[in-house]
Amino acid sequence: MERHADAPKAKKSKITQQFDKPKNEGEGSYEGTRAYDASVREFVESGSVEEAAEAAKQAVDGAENAELVEAETIGKRGGTDIERGSDTRRGRA
Numbered sequence: 001m002e003r004h005a006d007a008p009k010a011k012k013s014k015i016t017q018q019f020d021k022p023k024n025e026g027e028g029s030y031e032g033t034r035a036y037d038a039s040v041r042e043f044v045e046s047g048s049v050e051e052a053a054e055a056a057k058q059a060v061d062g063a064e065n066a067e068l069v070e071a072e073t074i075g076k077r078g079g080t081d082i083e084r085g086s087d088t089r090r091g092r093a
Contacts, residue, residue, distance in 0.1 A: 043049070060068060 059065070
């Protein structure tokens with residue numbers, strides 16, 4: 001069966017439309033990775049790496065050290081919010 005150039009296109013079914021939508025890639029998404037890589041590349045090419053490294057060294061060696069160590073400890077606990085006493089990983093309040 002031949003289709004004429006002026007014939008209307010058939011509408012896509014709802015099932016076909018679902019496959020055309022971008023999928024939720026979840027953790028480790030390709031789009032997120034590309035965006036991160038692009039921003040890192042832009043930062044490195046800006047020439048600000050040495051300046052940022054020196055600022056970080058001063059923060060670690062200076063008065064901010066205790067605050068940074070506390071933040072690291074909280075981060076290593078895996079997503080718990082210690083100040084509010086809630087554990088959002090398992091839907092607990």
